[in-house]
Every structure is written in structure tokens, then in C-alpha cells.
Amino acid sequence: MIYLNSFLFCGLVCLLGQIILDNTKLTPGHITTIFVVLGAFLDIFGIYDRIILWAGGGACVPITSFGHLLIHGAMASAADYGIMGLMMGIFNLTASGIASAIIFSFFLSFIFQPKD
Amino acid sequence: MEKRKYQGIVNKYTPKENRMYNGLVAFVVGGLMGVLGEILMELYSYYLNIPYKEASVFMIVTLIFIGCLLTCLGFFDRAVHFAKCGLIVPITGFAHAMQSAALEFRKEGMIMGLGANMFKLSGSVIIFGVVSAYVFGLLRLLIMGA
Numbered sequence: 625m626i627y628l629n630s631f632l633f634c635g636l637v638c639l640l641g642q643i644i645l646d647n648t649k650l651t652p653g654h655i656t657t658i659f660v661v662l663g664a665f666l667d668i669f670g671i672y673d674r675i676i677l678w679a680g681g682g683a684c685v686p687i688t689s690f691g692h693l694l695i696h697g698a699m700a701s702a703a704d705y706g707i708m709g710l711m712m713g714i715f716n717l718t719a720s721g722i723a724s725a726i727i728f729s730f731f732l733s734f735i736f737q738p739k740d
Numbered sequence: 741m742e743k744r745k746y747q748g749i750v751n752k753y754t755p756k757e758n759r760m761y762n763g764l765v766a767f768v769v770g771g772l773m774g775v776l777g778e779i780l781m782e783l784y785s786y787y788l789n790i791p792y793k794e795a796s797v798f799m800i801v802t803l804i805f806i807g808c809l810l811t812c813l814g815f816f817d818r819a820v821h822f823a824k825c826g827l828i829v830p831i832t833g834f835a836h837a838m839q840s841a842a843l844e845f846r847k848e849g850m851i852m853g854l855g856a857n858m859f860k861l862s863g864s865v866i867i868f869g870v871v872s873a874y875v876f877g878l879l880r881l882l883i884m885g886a
Contacts, residue, residue, distance in 0.1 A: 634774025
């Protein structure tokens with residue numbers, strides 16, 4: 625059942641992006657940025673946590689989960705250290721994603737040549 | 741008058757994209773990416789004995805690696821041309837943006853090329869994400885407490 629839920633949620637997010645891409649002049653860069661801000665916004669009242677419980681991995685794959693993890697790490701750290709904790713913990717949960725993207729693309733760019 | 745005429749001619753010859761078809765492809769491909777993420781999460785939490793929540797980190801790293809490698813091999817550009825937002829919106833799009841910038845600017849040198857331009861396409865995601873997360877987190881902290 626959770627496979628169906630993750631298929632539906634991830635597919636609907638992608639469909640929303642495709643509708644925006646086809647009907648406006650926005651580029652893919654605009655769309656990913658909009659979705660990150662949307663994911664952070666949905667986490668203000670904890671809505672995204674409930675979506676993750678419902679859709680499992682399907683809610684962790686779209687770029688909206690990146691915004692959710694940013695604000696989630698910030699709030700977890702803010703619970704301990706107050707207002708300064710927001711800045712201390714903002715990269716706590718997304719560090720693995722950003723670091724792995726930097727490291728893989730750094731080393732792979734030595735091995736491969738750009739196509740065309 | 742001339743301008744309107746020209747616009748009419750441009751509109752006549754712009755290739756019409758089939759929006760229904762694009763949306764359907766994006767929905768199916770994006771949904772399959774979600775199912776793949778769910779399967780990876782369950783495999784990791786089952787075989788490595790880690791909690792389900794931590795497994796999402798492993799899954800994201802795996803998907804980023806797949807995105808980087810396929811971009812290097814040249815498959816990903818063709819796949820994005822076919823599926824568009826079905827592959828851009830999942831986390832593979834982030835890896836693709838970063839890897840293509842790294843590949844493109846490496847020939848301009850190590851520091852001024854690769855180092856300065858690696859975040860050229862994907863930097864906006866991180867910057868706007870951090871700023872919005874900070875603002876929303878501050879709002880939530882002030883309104884609802886930690």
C-alpha cells in the first residue's frame with residue numbers, strides 16, 4: 625500500500641512541476657527553487673511530517689524533502705539552544721546530500737569528459 | 741502592425757507541445773522514482789539494520805550517485821529530454837545540475853573553473869532553501885515555541 629502512496633505523491637509533485645513548466649515561461653531552475661521553498665513552507669505546521677508518514681519514501685525523493693529537512697534540522701537544534709540553534713542546526717540533516725553531491729561530482733568530473 | 745504580424749507568424753510555427761502527454765510521462769516517471777526510493781529505503785533498513793528514518797539519508801546518497809554517474813555517461817540528458825519534470829523534480833535533478841556544471845567548467849581550470857562554477861545551476865536551490873527555512877523556522881519558533 626505504501627508503494628502506491630509513494631507512487632501517487634511523487635507522481636503528483638512531478639505532474640505539478642510539469643504543468644508549471646509547460647504553461648509558464650519559468651525554467652527548471654525556477655521550478656526546483658519553488659519546490660524547495662514549498663517544502664519548507666509545508667513544514668511550518670508539521671504537514672510534511674504527516675505526508676512522510678503516509679507516503680514513506682515517495683515523500684523523501686522529491687526536492688521538497690530538501691526544504692523539509694533544512695527546517696527540520698533547524699527546529700531540532702532550536703529546541704536545545706533557542707534562537708541561535710536555528711543557524712547551528714540548519715545543515716544537520718541535509719549535510720549528507722550536499723556533501724555527497726559535491727564529492728561525487730568533483731571526482732567524477734576528473735574521470736569523464738563532457739558529451740557533445 | 742508589423743510586430744503583431746510577426747508574432748502571429750512566430751506562433752504559427754512554434755512547435756506545439758502535447759501537454760497531456762508531457763504531464764502523463766512526468767507523472768509516471770516521477771511516481772516510479774518515488775517507488776524506487778521507497779524500495780531502497782526498505783532494503784537499507786532491512787539489510788543494514790538501521791532505523792527507517794535514517795535509511796532516507798542512505799537512499800538520497802544512492803540516488804545522487806546514480807544521477808551523477810548517469811549524467812557523466814550521457815544517458816541522463818536524453819532521459820530528461822523525454823521525461824522532463826519527472827526527473828528534474830526528484831533529487832536526481834539536483835545531482836544532474838551539479839554534475840553538468842562540474843563537467844562543463846572543469847576545462848577552464850581547477851579553481852576559477854570547477855571551484856567557482858560548481859554551484860552555478862544548483863546554488864539557487866541551496867540559497868533559497870536555507871533562507872526560506874530560516875525565515876519559516878523563526879516564524880514557527882516565535883509563534884508556536886520549539
